[in-house]
Amino acid sequence: MQYKIDKGVRSENVILDIRNLSLDYVMPDQNIHAVIDLKLVARMGKITALVGESGSGKSTVALAVMGIQDKNAIISNGEIYLAGTDVLSLPKKDKRSYISNRVGIIFQDPIDSLNPLLTIGEQLVETVLIHEKITKNQARTIALNQLLAVSLPQPEELMKKYPFMLSGGMCQRVMIAIASVFRPLLLIADEPTTALDVTIQAQILHHLDSMRKRDGTAILLITHDLGVVAEIADDVCIMKDGHIVESGTVDDIFYNPQHVHTRQLLAATL
Amino acid sequence: MEVLAETLNIRKSYEKQNLFSKKKEKVPAVNGVSLKIQKGCSVGLVGESGSGKSTLGRMMAGLETPTEGQVLFRGQSISNISLRKMRPLRRNIQMIFQNSSSVFDPSYTIGESIAEVIKNSEKVSKKECLGKIETILEQVGLDTSYAQRYPKELSGGQRQRANIARALVLHPEFVVCDEPVSSLDYSLRKQVLTLLNDLRNKFGITYLFITHDLNCVPYVCDIMAIMYAGKIVEQIDLKNNSMQNTLHPYTSLLFSCIPAKVPAERKKCTIESIIDTTVIPDSNHCCRFFLRCPHYTERCINEEPLLKEVANGHFVACHIV
Ligand SMILES: Nc1ncnc2c1ncn2[C@@H]1O[C@H](COP(=O)(O)OP(=O)(O)OP(=O)(O)O)[C@@H](O)[C@H]1O
Ligand SMILES: Nc1ncnc2c1ncn2[C@@H]1O[C@H](COP(=O)(O)OP(=O)(O)O)[C@@H](O)[C@H]1O
Ligand code: SF4
Ligand SMILES: [Mg+2]
Ligand SMILES: [Mg+2]
Numbered sequence: 001m002q003y004k005i006d007k008g009v010r011s012e013n014v015i016l017d018i019r020n021l022s023l024d025y026v027m028p029d030q031n032i033h034a035v036i037d038l039k040l041v042a043r044m045g046k047i048t049a050l051v052g053e054s055g056s057g058k059s060t061v062a063l064a065v066m067g068i069q070d071k072n073a074i075i076s077n078g079e080i081y082l083a084g085t086d087v088l089s090l091p092k093k094d095k096r097s098y099i100s101n102r103v104g105i106i107f108q109d110p111i112d113s114l115n116p117l118l119t120i121g122e123q124l125v126e127t128v129l130i131h132e133k134i135t136k137n138q139a140r141t142i143a144l145n146q147l148l149a150v151s152l153p154q155p156e157e158l159m160k161k162y163p164f165m166l167s168g169g170m171c172q173r174v175m176i177a178i179a180s181v182f183r184p185l186l187l188i189a190d191e192p193t194t195a196l197d198v199t200i201q202a203q204i205l206h207h208l209d210s211m212r213k214r215d216g217t218a219i220l221l222i223t224h225d226l227g228v229v230a231e232i233a234d235d236v237c238i239m240k241d242g243h244i245v246e247s248g249t250v251d252d253i254f255y256n257p258q259h260v261h262t263r264q265l266l267a268a269t270l
Numbered sequence: 271m272e273v274l275a276e277t278l279n280i281r282k283s284y285e286k287q288n289l290f291s292k293k294k295e296k297v298p299a300v301n302g303v304s305l306k307i308q309k310g311c312s313v314g315l316v317g318e319s320g321s322g323k324s325t326l327g328r329m330m331a332g333l334e335t336p337t338e339g340q341v342l343f344r345g346q347s348i349s350n351i352s353l354r355k356m357r358p359l360r361r362n363i364q365m366i367f368q369n370s371s372s373v374f375d376p377s378y379t380i381g382e383s384i385a386e387v388i389k390n391s392e393k394v395s396k397k398e399c400l401g402k403i404e405t406i407l408e409q410v411g412l413d414t415s416y417a418q419r420y421p422k423e424l425s426g427g428q429r430q431r432a433n434i435a436r437a438l439v440l441h442p443e444f445v446v447c448d449e450p451v452s453s454l455d456y457s458l459r460k461q462v463l464t465l466l467n468d469l470r471n472k473f474g475i476t477y478l479f480i481t482h483d484l485n486c487v488p489y490v491c492d493i494m495a496i497m498y499a500g501k502i503v504e505q506i507d508l509k510n511n512s513m514q515n516t517l518h519p520y521t522s523l524l525f526s527c528i529p530a531k532v533p534a535e536r537k538k539c540t541i542e543s544i545i546d547t548t549v550i551p552d553s554n555h556c557c558r559f560f561l562r563c564p565h566y567t568e569r570c571i572n573e574e575p576l577l578k579e580v581a582n583g584h585f586v587a588c589h590i591v
Contacts, residue, residue, distance in 0.1 A: 054425070054426060054458075167320065197318045197319050197482035198482060198484070198527040199318055202529075227529030228529050230529060230531060230532050230536070250533045268459075270456075270459070270460065270463075270483075270489065
């Protein structure tokens with residue numbers, strides 16, 4: 001076994017530790033440096049917000065952690081420690097299952113990320129069966145409980161529905177139900193509420209908050225909305241042009257911003 | 271003051287296939303709205319997804335015909351008029367859509383798309399046309415070289431500016447903006463709102479500004495109207511009243527959901543009343559908010575509340591106000 005392991009981080013409840021990550025997109029005429037020497041830590045039971053303007057590289061970081069970056073992406077440097085093991089050092093055959101057993105992800109557009117041809121129930125049961133060797137009936141029970149846990153009413157009925165029959169907010173809660181069905185150590189939420197209106201946003205934030213409190217999930221919350229950050233984040237990393245320009249506790253960032261870009265972002269809130 | 275656009279108790283229903291039977295049901299998207307928009311007095315229309323904002327906006331822009339009721343522009347009905355009669359009005363009524371990428375034909379340059387709009391409503395020489403395009407691009411803060419670019423070569427914010435340029439090039443009097451900033455990130459959002467404001471002052475445009483973001487409203491609007499389940503439930507003149515004085519329980523719910531500005535103002539996540547948004551009773555003889563309302567009484571279940579004026583320029587439809 002030559003995996004790179006760092007046991008030291010466990011004592012500090014560090015679930016995700018990205019060290020000096022650099023990632024380039026290789027294009028015919030040039031290389032785009034989308035992530036440059038990035039350092040980021042997400043802790044158990046805490047919400048770490050990754051904040052930046054569009055195009056700053058936030059989603060690229062999320063995809064790299066999941067190991068599902070685009071084909072033309074090259075990781076030129078760095079380590080991504082997930083629960084103490086550098087996933088970049090894992091052989092390809094182990095990598096996929098190592099990551100998917102520990103990390104769940106939800107995307108900005110919930111309707112696009114559900115399979116339109118399968119009912120909500122089929123998708124949930126399938127996800128449960130991938131992760132655990134149990135019978136279909138047992139999986140169904142887990143799935144039902146999961147829907148109740150995200151406060152979706154009438155879960156029995158809901159299981160029979162197709163994604164297009166749900167509102168955006170319900171879809172996003174189903175996504176959270178699916179992403180958290182196997183109690184991931186880490187949940188990556190990439191702009192989970194950008195497409196939703198304020199009342200539904202409040203519901204989703206409430207669920208993220210209870211996930212970290214109840215299950216101790218570490219949450220990496222990607223957003224450009226500083227209101228959301230002020231509302232629920234513990235730690236904040238400000239990203240610009242592939243770099244983390246400032247990171248700190250939520251209070252540091254709001255009450256004592258150091259970097260000029262952080263101040264600009266704060267000034268741009270309405 | 272002069273009334274620019276007005277709706278007289280308009281309704282719009284869409285047919286929707288029932289998924290479990292062969293029947294088609296009529297779903298009311300807009301359910302009886304009377305709204306007067308005065309010249310120079312922009313209205314912010316706020317409400318959650320599916321409340322009927324876009325449908326109302328499209329009818330006021332003359333892009334869709336109401337099932338019942340009339341839309342008037344300068345006192346003239348635009349709801350059932352021929353295309354020929356609509357044409358001279360068209361240049362004065364424009365719409366800016368949420369999704370700027372679907373507005374532009376990908377095979378046209380930005381300049382060609384804007385030229386199309388100009389040529390549709392006036393006879394101009396090539397040179398004049400070009401002049402207009404360059405002027406409006408500069409006014410929305412885009413370099414004139416962007417006229418030669420294709421839509422996909424612009425970032426989201428730049429494309430939204432081009433979208434605004436296209437809608438405003440003829441200096442319309444009335445512009446319906448449907449979520450013009452929702453797809454933009456925060457720094458761009460502020461830029462675009464400032465731009466809409468400048469253009470309003472420069473050209474005397476009146477907006478119907480549709481949004482689900484309450485924070486945007488005081489930036490560009492003089493009046494705020496709150497829409498719930500196809501109806502306006504509260505309307506408040508922001509010149510005479512403070513935005514904080516709103517009274518409808520649904521408006522309070524919207525305000526309570528706005529995230530904190532700074533960590534010290536965090537709410538302790540008390541969201542009992544934010545139960546599911548899909549539960550709207552389909553009766554017209556009750557308050558359609560009662561299933562979600564923390565204050566409902568017997569009366570709310572049996573009688574529909576109507577808009578009444580509670581203060582100068584402040585209207586509320588609720589039995590307990
Ligand atoms: N062309 C259509 N055919 C059928 N139903 C429609 C159509 N357009 C709108 N609806 C329905 O009418 C209702 C109101 O829609 P509308 O788009 O006006 O709401 P909205 O407040 O603008 O929502 P959003 O914020 O999601 O855009 C919804 O239930 C919607 O599904
Ligand atoms: N597949 C790709 N090929 C080339 N460039 C890409 C690709 N995906 C993203 N990029 C570029 O990388 C940068 C960061 O993108 P992204 O991670 O999507 O940022 P964000 O999520 O903050 O919007 C942008 O400049 C974007 O154009
Ligand atoms: S009329 Fe009744 S149910 Fe409706 S908002 Fe007012 S108090 Fe609530
Ligand atoms: Mg992104
Ligand atoms: Mg809409």
